[in-house]
Amino acid sequence: xxxxxxxxxxxxxxxxxxxxxxxxxxxxxxxxxxxxxxxxxxxxxxxxxxxxxxxxxxxxxxxxxxxxxxxxxxxxxxxxxxxxxxxxxxxxxxxxxxxxxxxxxxxxxxxxxxxxxxxxxxxxxxxxxxxxxxxxxxxxxxxxxxxxxxxxxxxxxxxxxxxxxxxxxxxxxxxxxxxxxxxxxxxx
Numbered sequence: 001x002x003x004x005x006x007x008x009x010x011x012x013x014x015x016x017x018x019x020x021x022x023x024x025x026x027x028x029x030x031x032x033x034x035x036x037x038x039x040x041x042x043x044x045x046x047x048x049x050x051x052x053x054x055x056x057x058x059x060x061x062x063x064x065x066x067x068x069x070x071x072x073x074x075x076x077x078x079x080x081x082x083x084x085x086x087x088x089x090x091x092x093x094x095x096x097x098x099x100x101x102x103x104x105x106x107x108x109x110x111x112x113x114x115x116x117x118x119x120x121x122x123x124x125x126x127x128x129x130x131x132x133x134x135x136x137x138x139x140x141x142x143x144x145x146x147x148x149x150x151x152x153x154x155x156x157x158x159x160x161x162x163x164x165x166x167x168x169x170x171x172x173x174x175x176x177x178x179x180x181x182x183x184x185x186x187x188x
Contacts, residue, residue, distance in 0.1 A: 001059045001060070001061060001062070002059070002060050002061075002062050003057050003058065003059055003060065004027075004037040004054050004055075004056055004057060004058055004060065005056075005057070006060075006062075007022055007025045007037060007039065007060075008022065008025075009022055009023065009024060009025070010022065011062070012044070012062070012063040012064075012065045013041075013060050013061065013062055013063060014060075014061040014062070014063050015041065015052070015060075018043065018044075018045075019043075019044040019045070019063050019065075019116070019123065020041040020042060020043055020044065021041065021042050021044060022039055022040070022041060022042075023039075023040040023041065023042050023049060024039070024040045025037055025038065025039040025040070026038045026039075027056070034055060034056065035055075035056035036053055036054060036055050036056055037053070037054045037055075037056060038051065038053050039051070039052050039053070039054065040052075044114075044123050044124060045123070047100075063116065064116070064117035064118060065114050065115060065116060065117060065123065066114070066115045066117050067112045067113070067114050067115075068085060068112065068113050068114075068115060069085070069086045069087070069110060069111075069112060070083040070084060070085055070086060070092065070110070070111055070112070070113050070125075071083065071084050071086055071108060071109070071110050071111075072105050072106070072107060072108065072109045072110075072111060073091070073107065074107060075105075076093060079095055079096040079097070080093050080094070080095060080096070081093065081094055081095075081096060081099065081102065081105065081125075083111070083113065083125075086110065092113070092122070094113070094122050094125060098122060098123070098124055098125050099111075099124075099125040099127070100124065100125065100126055100127060100178065100179070101127055101178045101179075101181060103158060103159065103160035103181070104127060104131050104133065104156075104158055104160055104176060104178050104181070105127065105158060106131070106133065106157060106158050109127070109128075109131065110128070111125050111126060111127050111128070112125070112126045113125045113126075114126065127178040128178065129177065129178060129179065130175050130176065130177055130178065130184055131175070131176055131178055132173055132174070132175055132176075132187050133156040133157050133158060133160075133162075133173070133174060133176055134156065134157045134171065134172070134173050134174075135154045135155070135156055135157075135164070135168060135169070135170055135171065135172050135173075135174060136155050136156060136157055136170065137154065137155040137170055138152060138153065138154035138155070138164065138168060138169065138170050139152055139153070140169070141166035141167055141168075141169075149165070150165070150166050151163040151164060151165060151166075151183075152164060152165075152166055152168075154168060154174075156174070156176070160181070162174070162176055162181065162182070162183055163182070163183060164183045165183065168183075168186065172186060172187075173186070173187035174186055174187060175187055
């Protein structure tokens with residue numbers, strides 16, 4: 001058991017018999033009344049973010065989770081993905097809804113799979129914050145059309161669609177943010 005004094009970003013807790021991670025928290029001491037902690041919690045299974053207020057000093061049950069490194073091998077069927085543990089070479093197949101952005105997953109890429117330590121079941125699969133992908137198709141940019149921050153549609157090597165600036169051409173490598181599915185920069 002822990003208290004609200006032990007809160008930190010990324011901590012996994014049990015709240016209402018479900019697993020949540022702390023996205024952010026703030027200890028508040030109003031001029032009148034008791035101290036409390038305002039938190040933003042993210043539900044591990046659904047990804048829903050909810051603001052919850054805890055009184056200071058309340059006991060909270062911590063969830064034991066482990067992050068294990070895996071390498072993506074291949075996609076099986078429509079919604080199943082096969083991974084290999086990078087240290088034990090053990091293979092694992094998980095559903096696509098556990099992956100935070102499966103459209104940007106390419107073969108050989110290293111990911112972290114979060115496990116519930118008590119039940120040894122996979123909870124989520126997190127890609128690195130940024131991935132380098134090659135643009136396989138995009139319309140050519142029109143010269144003189146760069147006065148505004150215009151974006152055009154591009155298909156990357158994994159088959160995902162990303163909006164990129166007009167100067168990006170087919171065959172170029174770009175860096176994509178996996179959390180927002182947005183173009184970040186050109187890879188040199």
